[in-house]
Amino acid sequence: MKAIIYRDNGGPDVLQLVDRDLPAPGPGEVRVRVAVSGVNPTDWQARSGPDHIKHFPEVTPHLDGAGTIDAVGAGIDQGRIGQRVWLLMAAAGRPYGTAAEFTVVPADQAVPLPDDTGFDVGASLGVPALTAHRTLTVAEDGPRRLRPGALDGRVVLAAGGAGAVGHAVIQLARWAGATVISTVSGAEKARLATAAGAHHVVNYREGDPTAEIRGIAPDGVDIVAEVALGANLALDLAVLRTRGTIATYANVGGKQVELDVLRHMVLNTRLQFLVLYTAGPEARAAAVEDIAAAVRDGALPVGEEHGLPLTRFPLHRTADAHRAVENSTVGKVLVDVTA
Structure with a gap:
């Protein structure tokens, strides 16, 4: 071979x-x-x-x-x-x-x-979909499994929705019933995030992204799936609800992360770091089952027309x-x- x-x-x-x-x-x-x-x-x-x-x-x-x-x-x-x-x-x-x-x-x-x-x-699927599943199932008061309706009433912010993991976050969150917001850096990536299924797309380089996201989610975002924690933490905290979760799977750009401990304490923030290798076999097995169900439902298509x-x-x-x-x-x- x-x-x-x-x-x-x-x-x-x-x-x-x-x-x-x-x-x-x-x-x-x-x-x-x-x-x-x-x-x-x-x-x-x-x-x-x-x-x-x-x-x-x-x-x-x-x-x-x-x-x-x-x-x-x-x-x-x-x-x-x-x-x-x-x-x-x-x-x-x-x-x-x-x-x-x-x-x-x-x-x-x-x-x-x-x-x-x-x-x-x-x-x-694989790495992007399993990572996306993990970001959506680590909230303190959120579901541990995904299915249609599991995220009803929740607001999910997919940072970098044009990336492979961000794309899977959008698709899985929407399949599970969440309202999905995605932050992007330009018009072309906004088009892709919309094609993936994001209900709202916010260009974080223009205007006032905090006000825009708060206008969509006045009570704050429940879960942030974060790809660049150092660069985006200030925005994440500005839009996160009390007891919300920031699930971070990368730190694109490598910017050093500085934590305002008191602010996180007041918000009761859950800051969840994750990587598949050490997520544990039970979490991975649950993700595989849920992703397989989403695939059967046709919820995870790929290609330009799907973002x-x-x-x-x-x-x-x-x-x-x-x-x-x-x-x-x-x-x-x-x-x-x-x-």
Whole structure:
């Protein structure tokens, strides 16, 4: 099979296209013929080092993808062979990611994909959708699971709604019944956030975004899904309701975060930091179930018309796909593995 590998951490040029033997699924595992591989910031960060320890002499990158099960290991129902699936956390602590014609994962990390749902959708779930689910289920008085109606009466602020996680926040929050506000930096990103399903879009670089958001949510925002905490914390606090939650999954721009402790105390703010690797198996399993339900409902479409433009590369240009993500290409970057 063809696979992308790297042996040393570094820039995109460490990625190589090689021929490898087919991996065999072990007990409790499935082998998947990958159709599309999704690229996330965590993929290039793991490749680049030095903060990410490489545990194997050779690594095939990428956590997310979609394809078809072609073999199963001991203890797995043979009936799963031929099943279309989306993959999550494929390269997490394992040498086989989705940037290859075949990959092997634990069976519960290959989630059934409905026949009427494309592999592009499947490859765009994983990290963005699970992260979005986590931001929406950590509030003190909020739901731990998502379903239609779970967020009725709540107001969710999706910071950076044109990004992959922000896009998933908008879609999942709307599916669950929330009123969704998204902050963006310009007209094009506003168009994408609206296409994703945001009820209201606010350009934080123009006018008075605090007044605009407060005009929409006079009692304040219940949950902020935050991508750039250092840059946006002042706005978040200005629009957050008492006992509201700021769930932060990134700090784009790297601005240092300074906390006004008394103000947070008075608001009874919940400031939740999150990353999938340490979220715990129960939280991840709940997210997978809820996301699968949203997919069945058709609530997580992708593509420009749905607010998430797709930028594609063939497998042999995976290094260029990494460069695109590192350069903050808007939307989702995909690698077409199987023609």
